[in-house]
Amino acid sequence: ENPFPMEQVTRAFFYAGSTFAERVALTRHHYELLQAWLHPEAFRTCSTFHGLRIWQSEDDASWQTALTFAPGQRKExxxxxxxTAGGVSLYQMMFWLNLDKTGAPSLFIGAMQGPNAANAKDIIKDITKRSFRYRTKNLILYMTQAVARSLGVQHIYAVTNDGYYAQNHVRRDRKLKTDFGAFWEEAGGWKTDDPRFDELPLIEPRKTMEEVPTRKRAQYRKRFAFLDAIDAQIAASMESIRRSGAGAASPQA
Known part of the structure; x- marks a missing residue:
């Protein structure tokens, strides 16, 4: 049902300068980790094109987030x-699971993609308002961090501008919509010894109320409560599809 792993290891996908051997290893580790951590049915669903909903707005069933895989996402x-909201795709975070240089199970972000629909701007504006002025692209990263914690990975790495697989942002007429390096840094990330990847925190840093201007404190309290509810729902969703006692153990060779 999913023929793409064979294509993915034979083409220069995932990140800039990836080798055939590296793509084989990351593909093998991704599926071994996923199979070790998830119930068989959930593993098959995540590995094909059906998708698993892990979050849904309490007041709008059309605003939801799912773990899924589609042909157009195979390069990253x-x-x-x-x-999605109202049937419109808002933001996508493409990633894979792999062992990092130290052998620690980790989540690697290959790209973040924004909306393309003509009416997406108005939907994003509405979603941002309903998220208490929390930007939608920050929200998809926040949810990715929640998924990473639920899986039990030890690190999150995110591709930088230098590491983006296609390097098409070098040309002036094909720039990336998001400056990855600037966004990861803003989200609390830091550089690693590989310029192609930054590391991100597993938990987003939060301002204390003392750091928030008095006039904005009510909004921030509502935002933090909203984010805490997202954490709880994603944790419950992931717990329901995880194998009992599964943790971030290295896959068997």
């Missing part, structure tokens, strides 16, 4: 977290 990962 083996899984995607896709947020």
């Amino acid at each position: 990962g083996h899984l995607s977290l896709v947020m």
